[in-house]
Amino acid sequence: MAENNEVGSNFVREIVEEDLKNGKNGGRVATRFPPEPNGYLHIGHAKSICLNFGLAQRFGGTCNLRFDDTDPVKEDTEYCDSIKEDVEWLGFHWDNLYFASDYFDQLYEWAKELIRKGKAYVCELTPEQIREYRGNFYTPGKPSPWRDRPAEESLDLLERMKNGEFKEGERVLRAKIDMSHKNMNMRDPLIYRIKHVTHHRTGDKWCIYPMYDFAHGLSDAIEGITHSVCTLEFEDHRILYDWFIDALELDRHPQQIEFAKLNLSYTVMSKRRLLSLVKDGVVCGWDDPRMPTISGMRRRGFPPEAIRNFCELIGVNKRDSMVDLALLEHCVRENLNDTAPRIMGVTKPIKVLIENYPEGKVEYFEGPFHPTDDSFGSRKIPFSRELWIDSSDFMEDAPKKFFRLTPGREVRLRYAYFIKCVGVDKDENGNIIQVRCTYDPESAGGKSPDGRKVKVTIHWLSAAHALPAELHMVNTLFTEEDPMATPEGDFKSCLNPNSMEILQGYVEPSMADVKPGYRCQFERMGYFCVDTDSTKDHLIFNRTVTMRDDWAQIQKQGN
């Protein structure tokens, strides 16, 4: 068993396999991803998407995309569009696109059937009274005075609720179950409530809208879903899910299976909190590269394959967990290492003057776009007397383990020459304005004919040829691993003031025509992605993720 380098199964997969083995559902597997269109999808949804679509893929079944649009107050078609885009971008294709609102007619018929069976009634208690009558965890509820009214009366009232004869809150349709049930969900739960609100799809056709518990399971049944996967907070609702299907004596009975939702360190994951970040202007929108939304991660440069792989690695179970952001970053690097062309970019420029290199001379060095995969091709990189290097690659007073440029030290300029630092020029305030070096003409192409070794190779750009670029150095949005663990759950108290550092840097001339979405590696600096707002005249890159950095670790240890 131990020699299993493929990721193990998970309990949902095992349930489906078992069902298949036993011939349940006629050997059919049908799942669905049922988002409410009231916000943008995030990495937590990606877990659910990968699970549901993955199940269908693995077992030759189907997976529907169904919008759970039963509360017109919060829902909007803008969200539907973004959700569809995100699911497709992740690489999944739904067998059918449905809306819970497609089933409003059928649901209404079923509601009337429940009334006729004596299993539902129209209640005229106020919202406050309903709450009061429901009791609490420790004390049983008491029956509504309208509980036993004749079915005919409820039928008539429901019809009039539908036609808009009553104000919101005046009447509701409730299931008649058990007001003293241990599970609060069974104390005559609501089925329909009145809302005089225009629905994003059905317009003003309805003045009543079905509640989740009623609509969701029955929608599953209508679509012939076999395995209805949802998150843990619905565990207490499963009994109701089953009750409606049984009460209506439907011939299909989907099985609800609950799993633990994803928590990621250094981020928050609820739509409500993400919306508040957007509304408060903490971020620039749902697709801000710092957001854990699918659209934010896309803009930041996370490849869909990396996200899918991450979802596979984290597994599926029923215990609460907090997945380390480092695992997501690992998946992103692993993918980008194989797929991203290498280029040179300078994030914090410092000028280097090659004293013995002729003024006005320009030569070109060939550099492959990928160290091991020739199919990426190569480009010519211009070299001249004045260069930009990254300020992190030079130190005047270097500690022992610093291998980069420092007075008297020789390093290699990638693909170009060995250079040796011979001096530093400063302004009157002591700030370094330029590093002076000499180069070894024999080392052209970065070769070392005499076998001379150099500790490191650094990246560089010909100052005259470099393209200015705005660099968005994306970091975590929060400084705490669990932002919700801050006092009173005030997650905004640990917002990271440096969540996005904006730098004016340079990139090599081969980047002149890159389009938004283009992903590449700035050698030694990290993976970057061209931002959606980037133009030919104003290049903008988002740092997708840094490189793993041993030097940074050493520096950290020194402190």
Place this chain on the structure above:
RNA sequence: UCCGAGAUCGUUUAAUGGUAGGACGACGGGUUCUGACCCCGUUAAUCUAGGUUCGAAUCCUGGUCUCGGAACCA
């Protein structure tokens, strides 16, 4: 005080009564024209107390802790 669920290396995930394994991280080393990638090694866990058994992470009992649940939200 009620109902439901869950506790395995720092994190995450395996084991389905039979050697507690993998991944990420951390640490150390090798390699290197990216202090990257890659390779090798080290670290490190069954919530607790009993019981059943030749044998328990797994089964039983009692504790403890964590999470979810009382919207005309989903």
